[in-house]
Amino acid sequence: MSAAFDIALVALALALAAWTIAFRDAFAAVIAFVAYGLLLSLAWVRLSAVDVALTEAAIGSGVTGMLLLGAAARLRRTETPVTETGTPLRLASGGFCAVISACLAAVVLFASDLAPTLAPDVMANLAASGLGNPVAGVLFVYRSLDTLLEKVVLLLALVGVWSLAPDRLWGGIPGLRVYGQPSGILAFLAQVLPPIGIMVGIYMCWTGASYPGGAFQGGTVLAAMWLLVMIAGLRDIPAIGSRRMRLLVVFGPVIFLAIGLAGVGLAGAFLAYPAGYAKPLIVAVEVTLTLSIGVTLGLLAAGPPERMGQR
């Protein structure tokens, strides 16, 4: 019975993936991509990887979907009729894709018998960190440098988006479209949903130490609520020159880095935690990261500045 469900899920995901590629209209392709992401997160749940499923639904489907929708809306103005590509180019790209697929299939099918895994070691030593969720343990204890760099990459992405601004608009207000109407039903949603969403975001961050959840998922939910409030026109979109916004954006990574550097003196290694203080420090890092991730993702989705604020 569950095998039938899994097979149906895989078939549906593959069909949607094909649809995403086949669609000529960018908007429809993005919608298919979002649905594909949700199916993928169901697949992760079936594989008992709830942390990954939450991340896929929040980032892979939600935020990426919104970024792609924004891009599709921007491109619509410039979209030219699709130019037919020549047969040699088609054959070449088709052949190239086939080679890559064959290589991937070979890697998966002819893998060495026993993949090296550190999972038993993680479970054996998890208790020392005071955490209950092995995923959080890997992210913040064993691979904390990766996690730190991941947040820095997010900052760089934001800088990349901002750098699309023309010089005269530097420090201006992002061009997020606002659908504020006086009678607005969207305004109603933006008043009812955020209290629930903010609670869910905080819960995801807090529970991440022991159960599936964590800073990225919680931060994404917070960002979604913030974007909803901005799109409904209930709160102004902040200028990217705003010092408060910039402080919030770097707050989490800076605290993470500071705790990591303190580890050099107190625990003998960069990003090591002093014995007995691992869990409180990790929770502190997660809380600050949640806040920073929320603000960063919100600003990422809001896009580059397009107008100057009234000074």
Added chain:
Amino acid sequence: MNLALDIFTVLAVSAGAFFFLAGTVGLLRFPDPLTRLHALTKVDNLGLGLIVLGLLPRADGLLAALKLVSVWLLVQLCGAIVTQLIARVVRRDGSRA
């Protein structure tokens, strides 16, 4: 008692699945955006509602049951509002979709 609950679950979930099917058929077959939206709302409130109702006796504990009901309520809220938003765009731009 257990048998009665099982029968209730099967009946309610089947009825919910029927509404999902009917809503999907409506989405594919109805002629214009407004009637298609109408078909979708049946899926949101009746289809999901009946499935949640059927799963309630299977939830372990009151808290899990409350979670199921709140999922349904949230889908109701967002579904109704998104439907309104789409319908407004359709009315403004005409039904050329």
